[in-house]
Amino acid sequence: MTTMISVPSLASAGWANAFGNEVGKGLRELVGDWRAVAIEMITFPVFYLLIVMFMGRGQLLEELLLPVLIGLVGLAFIHEQVNRVFWSHLGDLQSGVLEQTYLTPLPSAALVLGRQAAAVVGALPVVATLLVTGFIAVTAQGGTFPFEPGVLVPAAAIVVGTCASALVLCGLTLVFKRIESITQASIAVYAIVGGTLVPLSALPDWIASASRALIPVAPGIEAARAMLLEGETLTDLNAGWGLGWILLQPVLLTVLGILLFTRLERVAKSRGALGRY
Template identity: 25%
Template sequence: MSLILSIIGNEIYKRLRILLAYKMNIVTQIVTVALIFIGVSYFIENGQLNPAPLASILLGYLVWFYARVVIMSSSEDLMGEAQAGTLEQMYMSPIPASLLLFARMVALLLSTTIMVVIPMTILALLLRIQIPLRWEELAILALTLLGLFGFTLALSGIALIFKQIGALADLVQNALLFLTGALLPVSRFPEWLTIIAQSLPITQGIIVLRAVTLQQASLGQVWANGSLVLLCVNSACYLLGGMVIFKLGERVAKMQGSLGHY
């Protein structure tokens, strides 16, 4: 346990050092987050920025932004190590590669939180968006991110084999923005699209998070109506599936002898 905490601590320290070293990049990303949200909200609300509907959009956008950063950064980090020739060294370490990826994921989520909280707070104040803060929201967000971690593991497993998956990662994060109900509730989708949307990694998390935050539903209520159950099943499937795909990707890459090649 102490080893795991030590690895996570080291990854957090490294990620924060990178954040502080490239301040201009962080400022640019924060401004981008705010501008995209305002632009999307403006079009969805027909040129008006009403606080009530914006709260729902802000929650969905928040979860999607976590997914975007985690997916893009994880694939870029892995491809960067492959290009630098250090990917094989990671597998020579006595520490399992999956544990290192988990530690990087935790560090990435922490740095992403810093990048998200600042613009979201400013937007909420400027646009008068009221979002009640409850401890239940953290539990729902954690469950959602667990499924996202599994999904990212699957992409990492694919990256071990094909190396260059930047275009795939970009396609996936853009698809998640429009197909998960991040901007429009899934209830407004056609039935066939709703089925597809609910099979994606963050859709159910957004649904439950909105219910708990905006409708003040308790965890017991969302469990009773089945939405929390679906979230648990969805996250568990993605986590287990991601671990399996990652291990298969490792095995194939080792058999091909391509861990040290880009």
């Protein structure tokens, strides 16, 4: 009887330790890379203001400040999560230590998700500086800076759904070498058709539908704009495909990401490619 109780508890402890180690590793990399974080805390707000001025023909128009800010906050999360996890995973592969992750009791996909938790923390300073910049710009124009607690739900959906993108890119780099450009290209795609700068309602219907289905940030940004700019509430959300899809899409994408990562990992194992780059 004692054995039946203690074995699961030991296994749970091993899983928690393995996951916690990956989170800790990601946080240590974040601290060691503080200069890059500081640079992003400057460049993202500057990029935000330049985009608004470009769209406003040289003026910081009040009607553009909030919509663009909401889109760039979503883009900042997916940029930080995808890039930090991908480059961390690639660094393990290039240094020849990736195989050590298979000595832990956790599936390797779960270890990648552990680094995702650290990447979310890394995105917070950048997002905070964006919000402060937006607040100053909006209030300087005489406007009000809205806040609706329910907007944290689409924000969480963006964070969870983005895990899928990182998992797929980490899986691809196990099989296909030198795919760094795909990471940057994916961010560009999210920026162009993900509803970050141009609302999905302004895009062709088929592109908007594909974005709502496949791009992690798209439904969350669309919902956040509806709640903060149009006064919709979380319970009667009419934007896009509604609250149900906002909650379901990140779960489906993460499951799909895990399945694709596992499949690509099996291909790499069959080729004996885990230990070389």
